Structures are given as C-alpha cells and as structure tokens.
Amino acid sequence: MAFVERSEIDGRPASTDDLRRLAMFNYGHFTTLQVREGHVRGLGLHLQRLQQASLELFGQGLGESELRQAMRHILVDTPNATLRINVFCRDSAAVLRGESVEPAVMVTLRAPNETAGMPLRLRTFRYEREPAQLKHVGTLGQLYFMRQARLDGFDDALFVHASAGISEGSIWNIGFYDAHDVIWPDAPVLHGVTQQLLEAGLRQAGVPQSRRRIEPGRFESLRGAFALNSSTVAQPIAQIDDVRLEIDPAWLERLRQCYEGQPPEPI
Numbered sequence: 565m566a567f568v569e570r571s572e573i574d575g576r577p578a579s580t581d582d583l584r585r586l587a588m589f590n591y592g593h594f595t596t597l598q599v600r601e602g603h604v605r606g607l608g609l610h611l612q613r614l615q616q617a618s619l620e621l622f623g624q625g626l627g628e629s630e631l632r633q634a635m636r637h638i639l640v641d642t643p644n645a646t647l648r649i650n651v652f653c654r655d656s657a658a659v660l661r662g663e664s665v666e667p668a669v670m671v672t673l674r675a676p677n678e679t680a681g682m683p684l685r686l687r688t689f690r691y692e693r694e695p696a697q698l699k700h701v702g703t704l705g706q707l708y709f710m711r712q713a714r715l716d717g718f719d720d721a722l723f724v725h726a727s728a729g730i731s732e733g734s735i736w737n738i739g740f741y742d743a744h745d746v747i748w749p750d751a752p753v754l755h756g757v758t759q760q761l762l763e764a765g766l767r768q769a770g771v772p773q774s775r776r777r778i779e780p781g782r783f784e785s786l787r788g789a790f791a792l793n794s795s796t797v798a799q800p801i802a803q804i805d806d807v808r809l810e811i812d813p814a815w816l817e818r819l820r821q822c823y824e825g826q827p828p829e830p831i
C-alpha cells in the first residue's frame with residue numbers, strides 16, 4: 565500500500581487558507597525528524613530548536629506538550645515516518661509591525677527517508693544563508709545552487725563563506741577527519757541535530773574534535789569528509805570541485821556507531 569502523505573494543523577487537515585498563507589508569506593522555520601517505532605533520536609534537540617527559533621522569529625515560544633500531541637496525533641497507526649514541523653504565523657502584518665505573535669504549527673507526515681550512502685561529488689559556491697543559525701523556510705538559494713551543481717555534473721552544492729571558508733552543504737552539515745580527529749568548519753552554519761548527536765557520541769567515545777577554518781582545495785592535512793542530516797549520518801564525500809578525497813570505511817563506520825549510541829526518545 566502506498567504511503568499517504570498528509571498535513572495537519574491543530575489536529576485537523578491543513579486548510580486552504582493556511583496553505584495560502586504559507587505560500588504567500590515566506591517567513592517561518594521548520595525541523596525534520598525521522599520517526600522509527602514511535603521514537604526519534606534527538607527529539608529534545610528538535611523541540612529546543614523549534615522553541616528557540618519561534619522566540620526569535622515571533623517573540624513567543626511553543627508548548628512542548630502541544631508539539632508532542634500534534635506529532636502523536638498524525639502518527640496514529642504509523643510508527644515509521646518522516647515528520648516535518650513548520651512553524652508560521654497567520655497574521656503577517658503583525659509580524660512585520662514587530663509585534664509578539666502566536667505561532668501556528670503544521671505537521672506533515674511523509675514516508676520514512678533513508679539516504680543511500682553513495683559517495684557525493686560536490687561543487688563549491690560562494691553563498692551564505694541568512695540568518696545561518698536558523699532552519700528557516702527561505703531556501704531558494706540553497707536549492708538554486710543544488711540545481712546548478714547538478715547541471716554541472718556534480719551531486720550537490722557545498723557553500724563557502726566569504727570570510728570563514730567552507731561552511732555547510734545545501735541541506736546538510738559537513739565534517740572532515742584526519743588520522744585521529746573530527747574537524748568541523750569554523751563558519752556560520754546551522755548546528756544540525758544530527759551533528760549535535762554525533763558530537764555527543766564522539767565525546768563519549770573519546771574521539772577528539774575541533775573547529776577549524778577550511779579553505780576549498782586545501783585538504784592536504786585532511787583524510788576525508790562526510791555529510792550528515794536527518795536522513796544520513798556519515799555519507800562519504802568523494803570529490804570537492806576537482807579534488808578527489810579518500811574514503812575510509814572504518815572511519816565512516818566509527819562515526820555511525822557514535823551516532824547510533826545516542827538512544828532514541830519516545831514521542
């Protein structure tokens with residue numbers, strides 16, 4: 565049986581008016597979760613992300629119990645799924661006046677997503693998301709450069725900050741490793757939930773981590789690189805522009821184990 569996608573607001577199917585608001589006023593934020601057997605790795609971090617972004621964008625937070633209930637409602641009889649939680653406002657004029665407004669929440673149910681671990685070939689672009697710390701709905705630039713990378717024969721786009729070097733991918737974080745350490749770009753990025761979980765697992769395993777400015781094409785001291793988001797934790801990167809990178813299966817498996825050691829949380 566085909567997976568039936570649907571969206572709910574306040575436990576009811578999303579209305580035409582609400583969908584129109586989402587389409588016409590591109591101001592809001594979201595998070596994407598992978599649900600397995602009613603559990604989510606990093607659920608607390610996702611809820612924290614939604615809370616902090618709502619305070620920043622709307623001046624009001626969200627109730628955790630209400631968010632959990634909204635997720636449970638749409639997941640009834642569906643233990644495995646992808647959930648996207650969009651936070652928006654029905655009163656765009658109040659937002660633009662700078663008022664504190666009550667945010668609305670739309671939960672969308674989609675099929676479970678597991679990204680195949682095929683090595684990625686990346687093309688770099690000078691691009692900076694604004695504001696980088698938020699997982700906001702203004703994604704034109706990200707998708708535009710993803711498309712341009714594919715038109716040029718690559719798999720995806722990797723962004724380079726004007727003053728901080730390599731930052732992040734189109735819809736994912738990037739990490740590097742050398743003989744002993746994991747290195748994260750020292751640039752303005754969205755600190756992804758999967759990255760936070762992996763960082764915790766690496767600390768528990770005693771694997772050193774650092775943040776460093778990384779310039780395109782200057783990978784002499786690095787052994788390899790990987791992409792990570794809600795759908796993948798250690799997707800190997802085979803090439804950045806015209807530079808080919810080593811793929812170390814043992815390192816990638818170690819990263820997966822550190823991530824999978826973080827226990828899923830019940831919704």
